[in-house]
Amino acid sequence: MTEIPEHLRKRAEAARAKAEAEKGEAAAADAPAADAPTGAETPADPAESRIPAHLLERSRAAKAKAEGGEAAEAGGGGVAVAERPSAVTAVGPAAAGGVPVGAGPGGHTQRLLTVVKSGSIQDVKATPVDKVHTWPHLLAGEFVASLICLAFTFVFSVFVNAPLLQLANPNRTPNPSKAPWYFLGLQELLTMFHPMVAGVTIPGMGLILLAVTPYVDRNPSNKPEDRKFAISVFTIFMMFWAVLVLIGSFFRGPGQNFVLPWRNGIFFDL
Numbered sequence: 001m002t003e004i005p006e007h008l009r010k011r012a013e014a015a016r017a018k019a020e021a022e023k024g025e026a027a028a029a030d031a032p033a034a035d036a037p038t039g040a041e042t043p044a045d046p047a048e049s050r051i052p053a054h055l056l057e058r059s060r061a062a063k064a065k066a067e068g069g070e071a072a073e074a075g076g077g078g079v080a081v082a083e084r085p086s087a088v089t090a091v092g093p094a095a096a097g098g099v100p101v102g103a104g105p106g107g108h109t110q111r112l113l114t115v116v117k118s119g120s121i122q123d124v125k126a127t128p129v130d131k132v133h134t135w136p137h138l139l140a141g142e143f144v145a146s147l148i149c150l151a152f153t154f155v156f157s158v159f160v161n162a163p164l165l166q167l168a169n170p171n172r173t174p175n176p177s178k179a180p181w182y183f184l185g186l187q188e189l190l191t192m193f194h195p196m197v198a199g200v201t202i203p204g205m206g207l208i209l210l211a212v213t214p215y216v217d218r219n220p221s222n223k224p225e226d227r228k229f230a231i232s233v234f235t236i237f238m239m240f241w242a243v244l245v246l247i248g249s250f251f252r253g254p255g256q257n258f259v260l261p262w263r264n265g266i267f268f269d270l
Contacts, residue, residue, distance in 0.1 A: 004066050021050045175254045176267055184248035185241045
């Protein structure tokens with residue numbers, strides 16, 4: 001039980017008594033004996049004769065507990081908040097003897113809060129998110145994956161010979177002379193456009209478009225149906241490059257001339 005300061009308690013009692021007195025003036029004029037206290041004690045203050053008996057008893061009990069310093073134990077580690085008078089300053093009509101500003105029904109100026117039991121208030125944990133730290137979660141997994149790939153390549157190279165051709169002869173240039181498969185797309189563009197266009201303009205525009213795509217399509221969803229723009233751009237890029245590689249691999253013969261593989265054969269070595 002929190003201890004109520006003496007001056008606040010006296011101010012609340014005086015305000016409550018004044019409010020009850022003003023409220024009961026009309027009834028007291030008709031029946032003077034109706035507001036008299038019904039106890040063994042006779043109130044010393046004439047103003048108390050207009051205060052109901054249950055309010056006087058409650059005020060005396062609170063005064064006795066405050067003066068005696070009795071502390072009520074809160075069950076289970078809870079914190080009990082007792083009734084305390086609200087410090088309200090009367091303004092306007094209230095200053096002239098009316099009900100204090102902010103008073104409740106009947107002119108009461110007391111507030112009863114609540115009792116908070118132990119364990120009723122808990123810390124709210126942070127909402128889990130689908131993010132992890134780069135180290136060690138991501139880098140550790142990538143390191144293990146690289147070791148597995150290296151081991152597989154080492155074992156594969158022991159049992160399978162690489163498909164290499166004979167030694168290069170500087171006096172005999174192969175015809176057609178094709179680039180590795182990952183450069184066949186550029187070589188195919190060189191057969192169609194000027195070197196500046198085939199080697200700089202078209203590849204540069206493709207790379208810029210791919211780099212700008214994440215800034216245009218800012219949808220955070222991982223569902224393909226929600227990422228139509230990004231998937232369309234990447235699909236067009238991959239299909240364009242795959243078609244160029246296939247043409248350069250199977251449809252180009254001696255002198256980089258266009259041939260049909262089912263009629264003239266395949267001029268492509270791994």
